Amino acid sequence: MSNPAPNVISNFEILFTPQLPTGFPMPVEAVVETVIKGYFLTITNQNPNTYTFMLGFHCNTNPSPPPAVRTLASAVAFIDDATTGVMELVSPGTDATDFYAQIKIMPYGTVLLGVLPAFFNAKTGTFVTPDIEIRGWVDISLPALPGKFLGLEAQSSTAVAVIVTPEQRLTFLPESGESNTVVEGQSAFALPLANGAAQIMVMPQPSSIPVFHG
Numbered sequence: 001m002s003n004p005a006p007n008v009i010s011n012f013e014i015l016f017t018p019q020l021p022t023g024f025p026m027p028v029e030a031v032v033e034t035v036i037k038g039y040f041l042t043i044t045n046q047n048p049n050t051y052t053f054m055l056g057f058h059c060n061t062n063p064s065p066p067p068a069v070r071t072l073a074s075a076v077a078f079i080d081d082a083t084t085g086v087m088e089l090v091s092p093g094t095d096a097t098d099f100y101a102q103i104k105i106m107p108y109g110t111v112l113l114g115v116l117p118a119f120f121n122a123k124t125g126t127f128v129t130p131d132i133e134i135r136g137w138v139d140i141s142l143p144a145l146p147g148k149f150l151g152l153e154a155q156s157s158t159a160v161a162v163i164v165t166p167e168q169r170l171t172f173l174p175e176s177g178e179s180n181t182v183v184e185g186q187s188a189f190a191l192p193l194a195n196g197a198a199q200i201m202v203m204p205q206p207s208s209i210p211v212f213h214g
Contacts, residue, residue: 004203006056006139008194010166012039014075016117016132019172033185034130036171038116041138044163045105046199051155053162053202054143055113057092057099059136065097072099074132076118083109102143105162137194138166144205151209159201166191 015037045051059071068074072092077099079088083106092099092115105111117132142160147153172185 003205004141006054006141007200007202009041009138009140009164009200010191010194011137012057012115012135012166012191013037013168014039014072014115014117014132014134016119016128017130033172033174036117036119036173038114038169039138040115040167040169041113042110042165042167043103043105043113043140044110045108046161046163048107049156050104050106051142051160052102052104052145054141055101055103056139056141057101057115057136058139059097059134061097069132070134071097072115072134074118075099075115075134077101077113077115079103080112080114081105081109082111140164140200140202142202142204144207147207152205152207154204154207156204159203162200162202163198164193164200165198166193 015035018034041055043053057072059066075092077090077092079090079101081087090101101113103111103113117134119127119130119132121128140162142155144152144154167188167190169188170186172187
C-alpha cells in the first residue's frame with residue numbers, strides 16, 4: 001500500500017531584509033526599515049489519543065542549488081508545547097531545501113511551531129547581513145512509527161482531525177548591523193489555508209513489515 005500524500009497547509013515567507021531593494025526609487029529621502037518575518041503554526045490534536053505528526057517545509061529551489069540565505073539553513077526553529085510546558089529548539093540543518101520536524105501532541109493538546117530567520121550572531125553580538133529570503137510551502141502528515149517488533153506501525157486506522165492556524169509575524173527595525181538596534185514596530189496576520197478550512201483530516205501512513213529473502 002502506498003503512503004498517502006501529505007496535507008498542504010499554506011505557503012510561508014521567512015525574511016531578514018530591507019522592505020525595499022537597494023536603489024528602489026523613493027519620492028523623498030526616507031529610512032527603509034529592515035523586517036524580521038517569521039512563520040508560526042499552531043496545531044491542535046482533536047483526538048483522545050497522542051499522535052506524532054510530521055511537518056514538512058519545502059523551499060523554492062531555483063536557482064539550483066539555491067544559496068544558503070534562500071534555504072532553511074539560514075533559519076532557526078522551535079516547538080512550544082503548551083500542554084507539557086516544554087520548549088524545544090530544532091535545527092533545519094546546513095543543507096535545508098527540505099526540513100522535517102516530528103511533533104508529538106497529547107490528547108486535545110496544542111503545540112506551536114515557530115520558524116525564524118537566523119538574524120543574530122550570538123558570538124559577535126551583532127546582526128548578520130540582512131539578506132535572508134526563504135519562501136516555500138508547509139505540509140503535515142501522520143507517519144508510521146517503529147513498532148514493538150520489526151517494521152513500522154500505523155498510528156491510526158482512520159484519518160485524524162487536527163486544527164491548524166498559520167501566521168506570519170513581523171518585527172520592524174530602523175536599521176540592522178548594530179547591537180543596540182531597537183524594535184520600531186510589530187505586526188501579525190493569518191495566512192490563507194490551502195484547503196480553505198482550519199480543520200484538516202490527516203490520513204495515516206500504513207504499517208509496513210520488512211520482507212526477508214533466504
